Amino acid sequence: MSVETSTAGSASAAAVFCADIGGSFIKFGVSRHAGEVEEGEKVPMPTASWPGFVVAVQGLIARYGNAFPPDTPLAIATAGLVSPQTGELLSTNIPAFTGRALAAELSWQLGRRVTAANDADCFTLAEAHAGHAQGLPIVAGVILGTGVGGGLVINGQLVRGHGGVTGEWGHGAIVRTELTLEGHTYAIPRRPCACGQTGCLDTLGGARGMERLHRHFHRRDSTSRQIVAGWRRGQPEAALTIAAWLRLVAEPLALLVNILGPSKIVVGGGLASADGLIAALDKRVRAGVLHRYPDLLVIAGKFAHNGGLVGASVLGRLA
Ligand SMILES: [Zn+2]
Numbered sequence: 001m002s003v004e005t006s007t008a009g010s011a012s013a014a015a016v017f018c019a020d021i022g023g024s025f026i027k028f029g030v031s032r033h034a035g036e037v038e039e040g041e042k043v044p045m046p047t048a049s050w051p052g053f054v055v056a057v058q059g060l061i062a063r064y065g066n067a068f069p070p071d072t073p074l075a076i077a078t079a080g081l082v083s084p085q086t087g088e089l090l091s092t093n094i095p096a097f098t099g100r101a102l103a104a105e106l107s108w109q110l111g112r113r114v115t116a117a118n119d120a121d122c123f124t125l126a127e128a129h130a131g132h133a134q135g136l137p138i139v140a141g142v143i144l145g146t147g148v149g150g151g152l153v154i155n156g157q158l159v160r161g162h163g164g165v166t167g168e169w170g171h172g173a174i175v176r177t178e179l180t181l182e183g184h185t186y187a188i189p190r191r192p193c194a195c196g197q198t199g200c201l202d203t204l205g206g207a208r209g210m211e212r213l214h215r216h217f218h219r220r221d222s223t224s225r226q227i228v229a230g231w232r233r234g235q236p237e238a239a240l241t242i243a244a245w246l247r248l249v250a251e252p253l254a255l256l257v258n259i260l261g262p263s264k265i266v267v268g269g270g271l272a273s274a275d276g277l278i279a280a281l282d283k284r285v286r287a288g289v290l291h292r293y294p295d296l297l298v299i300a301g302k303f304a305h306n307g308g309l310v311g312a313s314v315l316g317r318l319a
């Protein structure tokens with residue numbers, strides 16, 4: 001066997017440790033090829049303590065990393081946005097990371113290369129490299145989870161953009177204030193968003209937003225799962241909520257399509273698996289864009305529920 005030096009070829013064949021960090025858990029795995037991860041264990045995330053977080057990661061690497069070279073890199077998908085200028089985590093719900101340059105500081109403490117990106121960006125990387133948008137030139141990833149998020153991959157490369165917020169289509173004062181459906185005009189609430197603005201789609205476009213919309217129309221608390229199930233059964237109250245939700249979500253998505261010209265929009269997060277919802281969204285978006293897409297445009301992702309780890313396996317191998 002020939003001696004392998006650090007060429008791009010050998011680097012892509014080597015292992016990468018992958019971690020997906022959320023508000024509650026660290027999910028860990030080992031990847032031997034981009035787009036594939038052998039999932040390890042899930043440990044509690046010490047959200048308030050940086051030293052506690054470092055110890056948790058060191059423990060995972062010690063348990064799973066013995067068979068691998070000591071310089072095996074670590075790639076991280078994390079909640080929050082990673083600034084490409086400073087590497088600092090922005091708008092994260094993990095206090096331990098506030099003001100930290102996550103990758104640089106962790107790399108120094110672990111003595112190995114560490115790369116980090118937002119979990120929506122990692123989901124998009126996973127779909128563009130190994131998922132339902134594999135090999136396509138322009139891939140927009142859309143998260144419809146608790147809230148709304150997104151990422152953009154062009155020619156296989158993650159577009160971080162100025163400030164690291166590329167693809168965050170759910171923010172800005174974009175929600176309309178009224179909506180006419182089948183001859184009736186309804187007021188649409190413009191709610192304050194965690195980003196500091198008012199009227200962001202993030203407040204109405206995810207699962208919690210769908211529930212808020214239902215409460216606004218019907219003065220009734222239902223879960224997003226119940227609302228989608230009611231819509232599928234033809235229940236009138238749920239039908240109104242979903243009709244409004246589809247319009248509110250499809251309009252900014254259609255604008256995103258007109259600007260970017262994506263080959264596919266892949267959807268991740270909890271609502272990606274809601275029965276029939278993404279197909280209905282696809283129909284509405286395609287009806288509202290300039291280019292006529294003959295095939296499906298908005299589709300549920302292959303990695304809707306583990307895109308963070310799989311995307312990290314790609315991220316850790318990007319130049
Ligand atoms: Zn916002």
